[in-house]
Amino acid sequence: MAERVNVSFFQELMAAVAEQGRALLPKALFGEAGGESIEVLSRALMSGRGEASGVAIARQLLNQLKKATSEERLQFFRFLADDLQPNPAHVADAARAYLDYPSDKTLAKLQKASYSPRLEFFRRLNLAAGATAEIVALRSDLVRHIKSDEALAAVDADLERLLTSWFNRGFLVLRRIDWQTPAAILEKIIEYEAVHEIRGWDDLRRRLDPKDRRCFAFFHPALVDEPLIFVEVALMREMPDAIATVLDGRRPEDDAPPTTAVFYSISNCQDGLKGISFGNFLLKQVVEDLARDVASLRTFVTLSPVPSFARWVDRALASGSDVPISAADRQALSRLRDPRWVEEAAKDAPGTDELKSALMGLAAHYFLVARSNDDRPVDQVARFHLGNGARLERLNWLADPSEKGLREAHGLMVNYRYDLAEIERNHEAYAYDGTVAASRAVRSQLKPVAKPKGLSTMPDLLALPGTGKAKKGRPEETKP
Amino acid sequence: MAERVNVSFFQELMAAVAEQGRALLPKALFGEAGGESIEVLSRALMSGRGEASGVAIARQLLNQLKKATSEERLQFFRFLADDLQPNPAHVADAARAYLDYPSDKTLAKLQKASYSPRLEFFRRLNLAAGATAEIVALRSDLVRHIKSDEALAAVDADLERLLTSWFNRGFLVLRRIDWQTPAAILEKIIEYEAVHEIRGWDDLRRRLDPKDRRCFAFFHPALVDEPLIFVEVALMREMPDAIATVLDGRRPEDDAPPTTAVFYSISNCQDGLKGISFGNFLLKQVVEDLARDVASLRTFVTLSPVPSFARWVDRALASGSDVPISAADRQALSRLRDPRWVEEAAKDAPGTDELKSALMGLAAHYFLVARSNDDRPVDQVARFHLGNGARLERLNWLADPSEKGLREAHGLMVNYRYDLAEIERNHEAYAYDGTVAASRAVRSQLKPVAKPKGLSTMPDLLALPGTGKAKKGRPEETKP
Amino acid sequence: MAERVNVSFFQELMAAVAEQGRALLPKALFGEAGGESIEVLSRALMSGRGEASGVAIARQLLNQLKKATSEERLQFFRFLADDLQPNPAHVADAARAYLDYPSDKTLAKLQKASYSPRLEFFRRLNLAAGATAEIVALRSDLVRHIKSDEALAAVDADLERLLTSWFNRGFLVLRRIDWQTPAAILEKIIEYEAVHEIRGWDDLRRRLDPKDRRCFAFFHPALVDEPLIFVEVALMREMPDAIATVLDGRRPEDDAPPTTAVFYSISNCQDGLKGISFGNFLLKQVVEDLARDVASLRTFVTLSPVPSFARWVDRALASGSDVPISAADRQALSRLRDPRWVEEAAKDAPGTDELKSALMGLAAHYFLVARSNDDRPVDQVARFHLGNGARLERLNWLADPSEKGLREAHGLMVNYRYDLAEIERNHEAYAYDGTVAASRAVRSQLKPVAKPKGLSTMPDLLALPGTGKAKKGRPEETKP
Amino acid sequence: MAERVNVSFFQELMAAVAEQGRALLPKALFGEAGGESIEVLSRALMSGRGEASGVAIARQLLNQLKKATSEERLQFFRFLADDLQPNPAHVADAARAYLDYPSDKTLAKLQKASYSPRLEFFRRLNLAAGATAEIVALRSDLVRHIKSDEALAAVDADLERLLTSWFNRGFLVLRRIDWQTPAAILEKIIEYEAVHEIRGWDDLRRRLDPKDRRCFAFFHPALVDEPLIFVEVALMREMPDAIATVLDGRRPEDDAPPTTAVFYSISNCQDGLKGISFGNFLLKQVVEDLARDVASLRTFVTLSPVPSFARWVDRALASGSDVPISAADRQALSRLRDPRWVEEAAKDAPGTDELKSALMGLAAHYFLVARSNDDRPVDQVARFHLGNGARLERLNWLADPSEKGLREAHGLMVNYRYDLAEIERNHEAYAYDGTVAASRAVRSQLKPVAKPKGLSTMPDLLALPGTGKAKKGRPEETKP
16 A cells, blocks of 8 residues: 555656656646647746746746747747736836836836846746756747847847856856866867867867867856857967967977967857857966966967958958058959969969068958947957957968868968956957057058058057047957 | 066966956056955946956955955945946936837836846856855845845845846755765754754764765855755654654664655755745755655655744733633643643643643644734744645644743644645645645644634545635745 | 075975986986986885885886887896796795695795795885886786797786786776766777777767667776776667667667667777686676666676687588588588678578578587587687676577678677576586586577487476586686 | 566665675575575685675675674684685695796796685675775784784784785875865764874864865775875974974964974874885875975974883883983982972973983983884884984974873974985985984983993984894884
């Protein structure tokens, strides 16, 4: 008898544990067998009965969402957008009360009345074990639908706010990624690498295992095997001027200690965390850790791509552009149309010097003078590093002759340098005036015709002032 | 030369690392040496420069707060209350716009305008390593000041909302506490135990180490050595009717497997997390884990205190009370005034039966009939377990003859039983009607005169309906 | 001043820590710079000064051995063989004293006098951090030299005895290998797999990651990233008759739980641990763990190769063999000479049945009747499993059509079954009489002409008695 | 049907797993229920069937030994002593063969014939999970019986040899003990502390938790919660001259970094590992680790007890002693008989100077001149540190006024100093000539009359030569 009871007890428990959870669900939620709809479950979760069976409902709902078709998920997002809204009458009442008599109390009531129930909804959804990762995945799905359905933007705004709170830097854990890391994480590194593709496990090993290579990632405790962002670092003896010197296996023969930490790839991993910035925290933490562990390091630089340079060059060359390009330079640049130009440039064929000079000049203009509509540099990667307080250190000709490198940037790569003595100053100048910190070498590559007025009178300035007011605030999430 | 640079570089870094952080702080924040004020730092943190030096400012501010006097901290809380408010003009504008034309967009603007900057403030404060624990500690300090300064309640409301988000159950980790647990955590268990005091390490060992004793706690990844809540469990062969049978060292001689898991102590640990409920999740998780690991378990009960019973008895006996007490019972209860009554009752002295009958009758009334202003049971612990779906299983006479047990409850303890087959039903009935689930045995102890009308006509009901409408929602945080 | 001292102190320490250790070495050990010879260091290690500087000497010696040429290492082994011997005069004296008066004391002296100083030598060598792995590597080198230099066998015997003591099963740790395992270990699994080659990381993942695949390995605490032996297991619904059904990705569509654990690959990893048996312990431990974790399992079998079957068939077919083969079978078997036989057999071409019958008959003879010189089964893998108490359950035709499978066993694979109810009986019968436990099905495949006398009179026996006395003792280390 | 089989299968397995193991044992081992005798099991373990059921037999035997009475265990030890011996006839044959023709082969046969079967017995016993700790415990029991039964010494010799192999330094793991250490280990620290008693958990915390206190222990992977030896360290600003300055809670007010690591307690934990030395390895490892982690450390010293000083003083004062003591000193020393002498000395009562001078003079003699029969220093602790290469740095008057400190050493404690620059030299001099390295200060406290001849002629020597030949070899295991 007791046996029977226990079996039933255990089975019920197991039903719950086995993530089916229906044993714990209010019976009313189920029509036909398995017929609980996503919307019914969503309403149940919000109903307030949640405390007793909330975990089970949340789990059940997440399971249904995982099995759902794209169309069903879209319906779910629309339900969130349309139905999980503050009660308009309550908002209106509270707004009127506040206008009548602004006070702590009427403000609190207004905040409460206008508080989005979606925040509470996702908070309850997160009760289930493993929910956080699934919520992040939901958002990456949601983002894809926004273009076609603007009303979903409000759902996304709530979700971004919630995830910003949950993924606060204080909750992130920095972990070194190396050859002792579980394969389940390493395969994510291969998959998420967004800058210089990792070609399988041998290539991965070459980037992680040698004692002069490092990789670090931020993790969140609730996303066990999922890196949020990672950076790959090479410990070298000088600032590299081409990606090949970082990625190939060659090393100096002697054992002299490394002096230069080169950040050559930073990749964000989670589309569902779009808009939440980790990169600046990651870089600073890694700089601190490396400086402590490798006493010989003196220099911290990147070797970064220039993702929109080629597109910008096209526009600059187009008629109507206000980018000043001399006829000679224009002539030299026309070689770029010949796909063989790289080969020939590598052989230093006639005309190479001219092409290099023209292209580097344009590059200097691209970084130092050109601005997008928001009066900030055109280049996403530049915005990220300059916003962090780095300075543009060097332009590297023919640094990435890969198909992607040529297509995006005519082979150009650049170094940004993190010099602790000027990080704060650079950041402030960039944030308030849009000033781009750049080395004298880079500034000297700017063609005279392009120099903004007055520049020649302040030859010792390290940084170029922007042409106007940059908006302050968080740099957008970008990738080097 | 390079050496010199590096030394300076490393020193600056170390300054930052060593949590002094001033090297990274905008110079303007400092007047005289060490003279950066809490308010100046707080404004700097909110200023938006935060991205470059936010971590350092947050760390510096937390350090200053730790060193601050109680008065200085109060000033800080007042600064938060007064200065970190939404801009009233913006709120008013947005309120008017919404009233003029309620839409997704005007709602979003209203939400944004009325959004409390304190939430952002604490989010930035949490950038610093170890900040979460310090913020929780700040709140436990803040709570103490609210009584004397009502304006701080708004700060607390923001903080509670934020901590509710951060300490979502999905982020909590259940860990077993046993004799393999680090001493740094064990001493917290001794310190935080709130129900049956732990008298030193030997007493602790008796509760953790034997194979028929368990202890589980919830932890948050950002509060490394700090349990949030923990429960102590005894695996027994029957439902115990006195705390001594749980706490003393005696055991049955044979090796028969345990059938009954007894939750005899649940303690919340962090005053700074007041109002954020973990107990129901903890109990459910532990029931699941125990049922899986100890196959012989069939029954899950508590042995719980009745913290406000004695106080309620006093009021019931006072003139003007509407609790019906017969003259004979009143006579029997008068013995409680004699401090020796326990001794005599233990010896079964004349009059003991009468006292027991009277007291148990009152206890049944206390649980089944009496209600507080919110129309829920008077007893905090009862609210917690009944709200979780448990049923009141047994009243135990002379179950806790300790000084505290006598003072608070005339020695009474009770068992609540978690029976999976009825948890959901009990919870729903309690949430919607205030119905108290109770065993027939408990109901039969209710004196006839006290029974609500109609009760005798439904002898098979397991639960007593409440006398009115209970408010639905989360049970208050309570301790057994 | 103090500063100076400390710098020097720290430098000396670092010198030691940096595994150069010369600072701690007796000066006499060094002639010219770096000129400490392996022999000089070896003598120093044995000299008894060892207690003060033993760790440093051991580390230095191991470093030198790592850098040594093959010839230098051979010299080192010869030094061990020739010079690290018991003193012959002492041995002779002790032998005489024992013969004069055998007693506890004279025996103890004889043991001491004849005790090999090499055991003490390796014990001291193992003082250095990381030494154990290097000693194991040394032995795998030593073993290669034995063939050409018999005197080294004595060194190997000592080393085997020592490693047998160090790698006692009580010190081994069983760890599951899965997709959470560090890459540094996984690449060893790929490298060491000796039965069915693992073709890269994707293939590895298919063997480790699915929830119906398992892999377990023994580790020794002193060999951190080095598995000693590992077994790959498939959880299936029936005993497989071909390796393809294990290795390909297909699965049953429904979710019915697995009933059969199939051990399809066991690989020893360390040549330096040759002769030290782990396989039987590993299998038993894994059977226990799986039976506990996967409640639906009822059957534990292998799918094993038959590594010397093809070679034995060649001998059986040769003139002078005493294996009875009918003319028809001989005719059928001649098809094996045509490399296309597999293809045709797969298509069930004419003659396939005859070939199968002949080959299976020979296989039954190979396992049940044929014996090697030591009167045990010819097959190494069979010796291992039969010695462990398994029974030969089934012969599988065309089970491994890989190049290796055809070359070694004409495609034959077999299942051994571990049936707890008869493990002990099978083991004892095998150990004492050489009896081969086999299923009735296998026995029935034995051609009548080949059956040993009297067999037909005991049709119910599960096992065939051997033809004579098997030597008892540890089965040799073998691989399935 | 399959169900039934599985239940039985699982039950059998569980029987084995539950360490009862009888299901796997050869039936012949059991007479009546539970009646398997220790001797029968021991013989079964040695019988060679061991491979199939060895683990189960070993576990069963260990269980029986744990339940056995002291008398039964003694019988077991006698069985090992008497029955598990090499076969005398085989030994005699092999001895004769060796004498006839000494060669590698005859030597190997002699080694094999005289090899103690007890080594193999314990190797097999160690197959069971957790066996190593139980074998160590067995030896601590065995050691107690040796005095009364000399034949057991041979068993102990085998066991010591085996444990020396198993507990090789290469297998030990150094772990820091602090407030994060599991309570199960910390309570062992309290229990095993052998020098300055730890009075409960608060006292323990004072020794482990402050940032200027350290504790390190060696562990063996097979003895999970059992430290083998541990050392307590105080990081101070000068070499302490009394134990109170180490143990009390007072600290300097400023934050100046520590310069001096003081080893004030080393305790061996396992009686069963008697004779196996860990102390020297522990000290060296800890010195290395501390020097690396705490850059400000310049000095490594002990504050050590002098355990047999008082006993030696009694003998020195007795008639017939050859220790030269002047009449005045003898008079001063007579005060020691008055129990109040310490109090008075603390108050600097008249006569204190004379007493101090006399006692310190004797102490210098005790360390520098007195020798035991083996021509080494009388003091066990001195032997340990001097053998490790330390030098006697200072004699501390009234350094330990505890009851034990007065009883054993009239309050005397000493500092030994580990100076890397002279460790090797000191060790060699001590090992070969018995020379005691001592500071000039200590040497100057030697009374002129006691100085060995010629000493005055070599005032610059740091060390006193011994009076004869010390035996070289491992210092005995001693405790400071």
